[in-house]
Amino acid sequence: MTNSTTPSNRAGWYALGCLLLVGSLLALSLVVAKLADNAGAPRLSFLMVAVAGAGVLLLALAALQRQPMVLNRRTLEYAFVSGVLFALPNALVFLAVRHVGAGFVSLSFAFPILVTWILAVGLGMERVNALRLLGVMLGLAGGVLLAWAKAGGMQGAQGWAALVLAIPLILALGNVYRTLRWPGEAGAVYLAALMLLVGALTLVPFVLAFEIRQVPQLLGWEVVQLLLAEAMVFTVLYVFYFVLQKIAGPVYLSQIGMVAALVGTLIAVLLLGEAVPPYLGLAGGLVVLGAVLFHRGASRRTTAPLATAEP
Secondary structure, three states: OHHHHHHHHHHHHHHHHHHHHHHHHHHHHHHHHHHHHHOOOOHHHHHHHHHHHHHHHHHHHHHHOOOOOOOOHHHHHHHHHHHHHHHHHHHHHHHHHHHHOHHHHHHHOOOHHHHHHHHHHHOOOOOOOHHHHHHHHHHHHHHHHHHHHHHOOOOOOHHHHHHHHOHHHHHHHHHHHHHHOOOOOOOHHHHHHHHHHHHHHHHHHHHHHHOHHHHHHHHOHHHHHHHHHHHHHHHHHHHHHHHHHHHHOHHHHOOHHHHHHHHHHHHHHHOOOOOOOOOHHHHHHHHHHHHHHHHHHOOOOOOOOHHHOOO
16 A cells, blocks of 8 residues: 555655746746846847747757657647747736736736636546645635735726736646647657747747837847846746646646745745735735645546547
8 A cells, every 4th residue: 555655645745846846936937027127128029039048948958858859740739739828828918917017917827726627627637626626725815815915906908907817718728738638759848848939939929019129129238148047947947847737737737826926926025125915924825725735635646647638
């Protein structure tokens, strides 16, 4: 009995470690993006170049690791769909934040875990588990409380608000799609590289439409340094992002938004000198408790095996 449960426990703790690392790196990437914005870098162009750079670095890493680098109809479909589902919410965030405020945008990131869980249960990828449901709801409550405290008041057009509310659905669809359509013949780092490269290409029309005259601002020395830093953060982030996707499934992965919100707030307060948001302790406690309960509620196999996730 001990021998059969020990590997599962190890995988569970490994998944938790990856979750904390990925969520923290996601928060760090947002901090770097904020510093770049303060330095005058155009937001979408900065994101596009950093994502493209990380994609190239991951492609080189996959080659060095001699991972299977298959390029067929299946991997091209995977790269295109996952890349678009990755780029669209990021573009919406960067465009909408000026219209509806950062607080309202951050509120949307509290919901992907719930939407992902509902989709996964409906598709038979997750079993209904009371402890995991409680963990999801507690984490959701913490994320909503933290975002609501930061929101203050929303100012902006209703159209932008509606687009922001579509972000959780797009993120959830991406989480589920990457698990269901994972090409078994390709390595995780290679797939991450393809997603980022297609994501960068998807951002090109947005850059041409909104920031074409601001692109030369990326050549400033301070911005170049931040671009290099962001590309490195994205490289490490998406290596472990895809590892977490593979070993833990879409619902577990979707908790990174909660971790990123909490870690990002702590970084902003401790390192950037921002004011402590109301209810930070309560919100953080709810997120941590929710993650622990979700981790404890995971059975030995609640996510459909990737090897059998074929069309």
